[in-house]
Amino acid sequence: MRQPAGRSARRSGGERKPREERWAELIEVATQVFYEKGYDGASLQDIADRLGMLKGSLYYYIQSKEELLFDVISTVHRDGLAVIRARAEVEGDPLQRLENVIVGHVEHTCRNLVPTAVFLHELSALPPERRQEVLGSEHAYQGVFRDLIELAQKEGLVRADLDPRLGALTVLGSTNWVYRWFRPGGAFTPEKIGAQMAEIAIRGIATQKALAARYP
Template sequence: MRQPAGRSARRSGGERKPREERWAELIEVATQVFYEKGYDGASLQDIADRLGMLKGSLYYYIQSKEDLLFDVISMVHKEGLEVVRSRASVESDPLQRLERVVAGHVEHTCRNLVAVAVFLHELSALPPERRQEVLGTEHAYQGVFRDLIEEAQREGLVRPDVEPRLAALSVLGSANWVYRWFRPGGAFTPEVIGAQLADMAVAGVATESALAARRAGIAALS
């Protein structure tokens, strides 16, 4: 079973459900409660009640509410990072990979609104050292975007006046904002939104020659 990120060991005790299933259920319920009430407004009693278990039984899995938030946020970050890294590793030029990464990030956000909202709203509730533990010393998630922009810049596909770190922050920030307005079943699907935002992100940093080549490629396919 996956070891919770928030502690090194669990206390022994009986469980009616298999441990892995119970742990997954705990994370899912905690995420929902943090979303509905906010970290400060939520209590371990709220989470225990939702699970139909005694509050004391939660300490078999965690030591504190902060530990539980850490585990929730770590899970969200890990899953999102896997999405963008897999998109970034596909063989193609860095501008195309940047487009795929932005689209993948947006689609993932649209399909995981509750978890992403908890991550973005409650990350600051963790102490600085625990936030850094989640994000990584080099801000690994942001780094995927920055590295692709830098690579594309070296290949002449991104304008030389673009500062990669600022561009990465801008692209990621605008993509993150989707969680505030996207509604499942609305006029636009995650795929449509991802494609549109990815296209706008690329257009905002690419050189004129790179954009012309993209337009030519699209025209040749149509």
Template sequence: MPQPAGRAQRRGGGSRKPREERWAELFAVATDIFHEKGYEGASLQDIADRLGMLKGSLYYYIHSKEDLLFEVINEVHRQGLENIVALASQPGDPLQKLRNVIVGHIEHMCRHLTGTTVFLHEMESLPPERQAEILGGEHAYRSVFLDLVSKAKADGLVRDDIDPKLASLAILGSVNWVYRWFRPGGEFTPRHIGEQFADLILRGLVAD
């Protein structure tokens, strides 16, 4: 896991856990508490108590609660983007790649439900400039979907009346909503949900 941004490397002494291990624990606990209580309801004291640390010790790793939320959301976005970029790079025509991305994106979200929920619920708790720092100037995540729809249309695989930008927004909006109702161990597996959504979406795009 990447180290927190803007913090100097420090060496612990004695029996203290390595910094990387302690940061991973802090990251996991913060993600859980932001998920349980929401950003506004969570406190650094909550996080410190669950870690068995003094609140002041958290400042060894972060400057503020906002910094911690930024680190959580940034890492969730990084992992998700890495996943869909890899899927979009697999062999196949643009529609097949789009199908792979839709299925794989839904599977990834469902298997990382806590982090996904924090990302989608709490992004707007960050200032606009920090949101932009995570998403990128061109919204890199959305750009993967836009690029595939645009290429599929250019290849004659998507209907002429489809606007790629609107289509990519509709696709991402619909698949992202899965986190609201998906329950692990429920009626549908992540794979089944992904395949069903991909079928529905592609049937609405494909040219005759």
């Protein structure tokens, strides 16, 4: 866990919550406030009030509102990346693993609508160098999709004329949009949405031979 600069990780007495618990609560509350008010409209006072603490006490954990947004955005990105990386490692050919990744990404998005919205809406509020720090020099999240498409191409499972980066961006663009229209408890479950979006994506990029084997 990131340690705010110049702060001790030790608790004073028995009154302060354990650092890990309080930090997780701060990230959760800040995410909700940024979602409700937007980064520009939210203040540290709003977040402190929601936490039931003095605004000055926030500086035990953070240095600024921008730094807090960076931590929120980083947490969302890290959690989502862990999900799709785990899905990418499931046994199977690259096309099957790509399908697993798409399903995992969609289901994770549906179950984390508020963090996803904050990430997609407020990432641009960070300076370019901080955005790059979150995403990684090789755009790690996008890279999971791109690498699997490239592997599938080498095995003749994805059309040779498809640009892997463009394919990855297309899949991510369509699946990310789920956060705008998915409603918990609605007609479509995360599992159903994930399965159908994955099939649509695979049908759009796979070779005829691969499609014949997958959907006889």
